[in-house]
Amino acid sequence: MVLAAVVLELEGEALPEASGLRGFFYRLVREVAPEVHDLGENPFSLGFGGGERGYWARIALLREELYAKLSPRLFALEGQSVRLGRPFRVKAVVQEGHPWAGLTTYPRLFRAPEGPDLPLRFFSPTFFRRKGVHYPLPEPRLVLESLLRRLEGLADLPAPEEVREALLEGTTVRWFEGKTVRAEAEVEAVGFVGRVVYHLPKATEEELSWLWALGRFAFYAGVGAKTALGYGRVKLFSHQAGRD
Structure with a gap:
């Protein structure tokens, strides 16, 4: 795996x-x-x-x-x-x-979560297909649903329903710094670049484990649409230290 x-x-x-x-x-x-x-x-x-x-x-x-x-x-x-x-x-x-x-391996994605805050930096324009158009904001549900769908499909590892609901319905944005930029290859779209700290309040250990697994998976999978063109390139960053 x-x-x-x-x-x-x-x-x-x-x-x-x-x-x-x-x-x-x-x-x-x-x-x-x-x-x-x-x-x-x-x-x-x-x-x-x-x-x-x-x-x-x-x-x-x-x-x-x-x-x-x-x-x-x-x-x-x-x-x-x-x-x-x-x-x-x-x-x-x-x-x-x-x-x-x-x-890495899929099991290692689930190693010890680091708390209820998940900090992600979006390095290349990130956007989503939404109602037939490209949508450029990294809303928690869009980001996590994109990652969850791919992780479940590729690892054959379905999230428990209560975990899925907690992630998609309960995750919020604690901190945000970014901007929209025009995509430059093949698509007429605007995407988001910058940093977001997602927050899952009152989470169980299992929910936090899935939240951080998705964040670590993002480094490999990318987020959103057109990741085969280099869009949606993402990695974790150290929010506390204020650096990548």
Whole structure:
């Protein structure tokens, strides 16, 4: 039940293009795991970033069998040239030691929760499909429902009904700092970036365990719509310390 975020550290002249990264990934998938598109919930998310110190592309894999098939191909890219909309050389391929790399399991997502406040930072535009339009605000129910649906679908781990109700009906916003920005790839949408501290009052230990599991899952799965284009890239941050 492994989840992994593999980062390609790149040499190039500009950021990867969202559609280029997605096309590159889909070509790999067609070669080694064509069944992916029949699995229901998207078992991956993509992202990219960087600047003066170099660029990177990120492939997060949410099913162990997909990781087993794709990771040998990904790690073999070190030293190779790839095209992610633009040409790049892959300097390194890592799953640890980079802020957006990681490896965990679904059971580990549920390890000791850290209290009733869940702090999430939204790094790339995040939006949701709502009544046929893109909606750009990180309302608690929209965020948690997006994550819960994917976690349940991919891990075959349904939340108890009373936990689901507590999360979706009882979670509020304790603290908020952010703005809306225009999405820049393929979609006509505005998304949210910034920091939100979600709060679940009077929660049981089981409810807090699920709340924090969803927050940790967000690092790998992303939140909201179009995570295959790099939207909805999220991670926990230290609210008390005031830093990431």
